[in-house]
Amino acid sequence: MRYLGGRCISSAIALLLVTFVVFFLVHLIPGDPVSVMLGQHATPSTVAALRHAMGFDQPLFGQYWLFMSKLFSGNLGDSISYQQPVFGLVLGRLQATLFLVAYSIVLSLLLAVPSALIAAVFREKPVDYALRMGFLVAIALPSFWIGTLLIYQFSLKIHLFPVAGYGDTFTGHLSSLFLPAFTLALGQWAILGRNLRSALIDVLQLPYVEFARMKGLRGSTVLFRHVLRTSLGSTVTIIGINLSFLIAGTVVVEHVFSIPGSGNLLVNAVFSRDYPIVQGVTLVYATLVILINLVTDFVYPALDPRVALT
Amino acid sequence: MSQIATTPVQTQVARIRSPFAFRLRRGKGRGKLYVGTLIVGAIAVLAIFSRVIAPFDPITQDLTSQFLPPSHAHLFGTDQFGRDVFSRAVYAASLDLQIAFLGTLFCMLLGVSIGVVAGYFGGIVDLIAGRLIDVVTAIPGIVAIIALIAALGSSMLNLYIALAVTGWTAYARLARGEVIAAKNLQYVQASRALGYTNRRIVLRHILPNVITPPLLFWITDMVGTVLLVTALSYLGLGPQPPTPEWGAMISEAQPFMLMAWWVPLFPGLGIVIAGIGLGLLGDGLADFLRPEVG
Amino acid sequence: MALLAIRDLVTQFKSSAGPFNAVNGVTLEVERGEMVGLVGESGCGKSLTLRSIVRVLPRGARIAGGQILYEGNDIAHLSSGNLTRFRGREISMILQDPMSALNPVYTVGAQLMETLRETRGLRGKAARQRAIELLRLVNIPDPERRLESYPHQLSGGLSQRVVIAIALCAQPKVLLADEPTTALDVTVQAQILKLLKDLQKQLQMAVLLVTHDLGLVAQTCSRVAIMYAGRVIEEGTVEQIFESPRHPYTVGLIESIPLVDGPLHTRLPAIPGSPPNMAKPIIGCAFAPRCPLASNECREGTIPLYDVAPQHRVACGKHALVSKHSVIYGVRANAAS
Ligand SMILES: Nc1ncnc2c1ncn2[C@@H]1O[C@H](COP(=O)(O)OP(=O)(O)O)[C@@H](O)[C@H]1O
Numbered sequence: 001m002r003y004l005g006g007r008c009i010s011s012a013i014a015l016l017l018v019t020f021v022v023f024f025l026v027h028l029i030p031g032d033p034v035s036v037m038l039g040q041h042a043t044p045s046t047v048a049a050l051r052h053a054m055g056f057d058q059p060l061f062g063q064y065w066l067f068m069s070k071l072f073s074g075n076l077g078d079s080i081s082y083q084q085p086v087f088g089l090v091l092g093r094l095q096a097t098l099f100l101v102a103y104s105i106v107l108s109l110l111l112a113v114p115s116a117l118i119a120a121v122f123r124e125k126p127v128d129y130a131l132r133m134g135f136l137v138a139i140a141l142p143s144f145w146i147g148t149l150l151i152y153q154f155s156l157k158i159h160l161f162p163v164a165g166y167g168d169t170f171t172g173h174l175s176s177l178f179l180p181a182f183t184l185a186l187g188q189w190a191i192l193g194r195n196l197r198s199a200l201i202d203v204l205q206l207p208y209v210e211f212a213r214m215k216g217l218r219g220s221t222v223l224f225r226h227v228l229r230t231s232l233g234s235t236v237t238i239i240g241i242n243l244s245f246l247i248a249g250t251v252v253v254e255h256v257f258s259i260p261g262s263g264n265l266l267v268n269a270v271f272s273r274d275y276p277i278v279q280g281v282t283l284v285y286a287t288l289v290i291l292i293n294l295v296t297d298f299v300y301p302a303l304d305p306r307v308a309l310t
Numbered sequence: 311m312s313q314i315a316t317t318p319v320q321t322q323v324a325r326i327r328s329p330f331a332f333r334l335r336r337g338k339g340r341g342k343l344y345v346g347t348l349i350v351g352a353i354a355v356l357a358i359f360s361r362v363i364a365p366f367d368p369i370t371q372d373l374t375s376q377f378l379p380p381s382h383a384h385l386f387g388t389d390q391f392g393r394d395v396f397s398r399a400v401y402a403a404s405l406d407l408q409i410a411f412l413g414t415l416f417c418m419l420l421g422v423s424i425g426v427v428a429g430y431f432g433g434i435v436d437l438i439a440g441r442l443i444d445v446v447t448a449i450p451g452i453v454a455i456i457a458l459i460a461a462l463g464s465s466m467l468n469l470y471i472a473l474a475v476t477g478w479t480a481y482a483r484l485a486r487g488e489v490i491a492a493k494n495l496q497y498v499q500a501s502r503a504l505g506y507t508n509r510r511i512v513l514r515h516i517l518p519n520v521i522t523p524p525l526l527f528w529i530t531d532m533v534g535t536v537l538l539v540t541a542l543s544y545l546g547l548g549p550q551p552p553t554p555e556w557g558a559m560i561s562e563a564q565p566f567m568l569m570a571w572w573v574p575l576f577p578g579l580g581i582v583i584a585g586i587g588l589g590l591l592g593d594g595l596a597d598f599l600r601p602e603v604g
Numbered sequence: 605m606a607l608l609a610i611r612d613l614v615t616q617f618k619s620s621a622g623p624f625n626a627v628n629g630v631t632l633e634v635e636r637g638e639m640v641g642l643v644g645e646s647g648c649g650k651s652l653t654l655r656s657i658v659r660v661l662p663r664g665a666r667i668a669g670g671q672i673l674y675e676g677n678d679i680a681h682l683s684s685g686n687l688t689r690f691r692g693r694e695i696s697m698i699l700q701d702p703m704s705a706l707n708p709v710y711t712v713g714a715q716l717m718e719t720l721r722e723t724r725g726l727r728g729k730a731a732r733q734r735a736i737e738l739l740r741l742v743n744i745p746d747p748e749r750r751l752e753s754y755p756h757q758l759s760g761g762l763s764q765r766v767v768i769a770i771a772l773c774a775q776p777k778v779l780l781a782d783e784p785t786t787a788l789d790v791t792v793q794a795q796i797l798k799l800l801k802d803l804q805k806q807l808q809m810a811v812l813l814v815t816h817d818l819g820l821v822a823q824t825c826s827r828v829a830i831m832y833a834g835r836v837i838e839e840g841t842v843e844q845i846f847e848s849p850r851h852p853y854t855v856g857l858i859e860s861i862p863l864v865d866g867p868l869h870t871r872l873p874a875i876p877g878s879p880p881n882m883a884k885p886i887i888g889c890a891f892a893p894r895c896p897l898a899s900n901e902c903r904e905g906t907i908p909l910y911d912v913a914p915q916h917r918v919a920c921g922k923h924a925l926v927s928k929h930s931v932i933y934g935v936r937a938n939a940a941s
């Protein structure tokens with residue numbers, strides 16, 4: 001319990017520091033950020049108006065204070081290119097991103113659990129070598145390249161999936177996001193599969209697994225109830241640790257498949273010099289990572305009664 | 311009874327198992343190590359001697375030979391500007407591997423320094439380093455890099471800065487853990503008792519003990535960094551066209567994919583093969599150096 | 605016909621230096637309802653013999669020869685499906701460390717009831733009822749409450765009782781007990797042993813008890829098998845083994861049992877030397893290098909098992925010369941200093 005309390009506090013501190021980093025980002029822009037944002041054709045009066053709106057006419061601490069007080073009322077400023085509040089814009093686009101993240105986690109588990117089981121049970125046999133080689137290759141696959149090849153093969157040549165977009169209904173999402181989710185899932189498959197394989201191998205040799213066989217349980221019961229169940233704890237942890245990596249992956253994959261998600265919003269904002277959006281997306285992503293990592297810390301004890309009681 | 315029971319067995323088991331375990335250990339990483347070294351070596355040669363190896367100039371356009379499929383003259387075919395894809399891929403190898411190598415090197419130097427200092431001094435220094443690590447890991451890697459490049463502008467120097475600022479945390483964690491373990495070793499405590507300076511203790515005694523895990527991670531990290539850098543240029547935030555770069559080549563080729571599949575195919579294969587080679591090398595070294603077989 | 609008869613069992617380990625026989629020709633019989641002790645120094649292959657019977661072997665090990673006859677049928681080559689139907693229902697096994705034999709993420713009740721479900725087809729209320737009866741059978745107080753406990757909440761003694769209860773779920777005719785008390789506190793050891801003895805009598809169940817404590821065997825078993833370097837070198841009733849041992853190694857073991865009424869701090873005379881390296885093939889008698897009676901014929905061929913009395917077998921060519929008094933490794937009186 002004390003451990004979890006400590007995790008809450010350090011998450012809060014990390015979140016606070018992230019707001020500072022995000023705030024400070026615009027001050028890294030060489031020259032006057034406001035004229036950079038508005039471009040060459042801005043009139044002096046619009047520049048002055050934006051400068052005042054963003055608080056750049058105040059001292060640094062005052063600016064941060066303003067930034068934070070606006071943040072607490074859910075205000076991340078207005079997008080320059082969309083002329084809309086950034087917060088709503090990012091949240092609106094977040095749905096597609098989160099759908100993609102969840103979809104790819106599900107797909108990667110569907111791939112990783114059976115392959116890790118097969119590799120662990122047939123350890124050092126040809127299937128195991130083949131799967132481990134597969135993991136090695138999958139880790140090295142660039143998502144934008146695999147995504148491109150998948151579009152070429154399944155969308156352009158045989159029209160099985162839409163080339164781009166997000167779909168309108170739940171099944172529409174499932175079909176539109178299948179290729180992007182699969183693209184992301186390949187890398188996750190390798191990471192989770194490798195990890196789960198070695199966790200399974202460790203557990204397979206434990207005395208309680210031997211005893212489970214000695215007492216007359218079927219092979220499948222031993223494997224699923226005793227070996228897999230205790231190995232999954234580490235997989236949950238790995239999913240949590242890799243979440244940041246996965247979210248990073250969506251930025252690229254959303255661009256490849258033209259998905260209207262927040263990652264795509266970010267990339268386009270860079271080209272239109274829409275810094276408030278860059279700040280907003282960064283802040284929202286970091287918050288997500290921090291929160292979800294905190295949640296996995298709370299979920300883990302539920303999987304292991306030994307942890308729960310200490 | 312138990313006297314005769316326990317002592318001889320220890321020696322017996324050890325005698326039977328140790329040659330067995332040792333062979334296993336030596337045999338285990340070897341295949342991966344050989345193949346990995348071979349692949350990485352071959353790509354390194356291509357990259358270093360790109361000027362000699364590439365048959366064509368990577369930038370000069372030849373609009374009379376657009377979209378030629380792979381042939382003897384053009385091993386990987388030509389692109390929309392009639393440039394030789396093989397030559398461009400070879401030049402790109404040189405650029406991408408250089409960025410990955412130097413970028414991760416900076417990360418390692420920065421991360422190990424922070425980790426060693428944090429682990430050695432502990433207390434408030436460690437606390438600050440810990441918070442820094444928390445913040446950097448909270449912002450997904452490529453998002454932080456994109457944000458930094460958005461602010462700083464896209465240039466080679468800024469790319470290196472962005473890579474170093476966002477990529478050091480894993481090294482710091484590893485080094486910190488090793489330092490805390492090494493600090494409690496007998497001889498380090500002894501040198502402290504002898505009154506050696508902190509600097510000397512860290513450089514002479516702690517660092518050599520601490521550096522192996524970060525060095526091993528360095529190789530794995532290069533796989534990720536090649537992917538990261540090529541992804542950035544795919545998004546248009548890395549080295550700008552017409553500079554030959556794997557990610558940018560794939561992105562430029564995308565609109566013409568149905569016409570000329572070979573243009574995006576080969577740069578991607580380059581990335582994958584480099585990644586596999588580095589992956590094998592890293593895994594093989596880790597197996598090879600692992601103290602015991604589990 | 606013996607309930608369980610093992611003949612010339614060979615269990616091999618793969619190693620980079622080629623295979624070696626960690627169990628090297630074990631012959632052993634267990635009758636219905638009796639308690640047999642299997643004694644030997646650690647590393648001599650006791651656990652591996654037991655694991656070979658239920659075929660739960662470590663990685664790299666396989667049965668390379670011999671027969672395991674259960675009610676007259678060879679079970680050494682059962683298919684894995686038939687093996688599953690055999691384990692637990694006919695022969696069950698318990699391990700040395702009860703704490704690690706229980707899965708930490710399931711309650712005691714869950715682990716009992718899953719066994720009852722798969723081996724007996726019992727579900728729901730019936731399974732729960734039976735689980736409570738089993739816990740009562742192994743003398744666990746307040747069994748209803750114990751069903752909800754997780755393994756880490758149990759003491760070593762309680763865990764071993766739970767493990768025994770689980771092993772008995774499908775009413776096996778044979779229980780293989782691999783050093784069931786070694787990992788426990790001294791005070792608990794006697795209780796667990798008494799429990800096993802009571803259960804053996806009450807359930808008419810055969811028990812094959814592995815231990816390296818000969819004194820304990822004398823108190824609980826009717827017959828004993830002595831193992832050395834992967835082989836059973838002597839097998840007989842408790843009286844035969846203790847009163848007229850016919851293998852020099854057995855004599856050495858008996859000599860080193862601490863005397864209850866002897867002087868304090870008595871240094872026990874140990875057999876000089878150490879067991880052979882099993883990775884090399886053993887020619888002749890494995891004990892010859894340490895044996896005071898060994899001569900050249902002991903170092904060649906394979907030593908057969910001699911029937912020296914009804915139920916008493918020994919693998920020693922010099923068995924006619926061996927008695928408690930003819931083989932002397934050390935003198936107790938001198939060692940007392
Ligand atoms: N996992 C293993 N790998 C290699 N050899 C083993 C392994 N387990 C046991 N052995 C070998 O088998 C022999 C017998 O082991 P075991 O049956 O556990 O002995 P005991 O139970 O009599 O103490 C040991 O001396 C050792 O050489």
Ligand SMILES: [Mg+2]
Nearest residue numbers: 647650651652
């Ligand atoms: Mg044993």
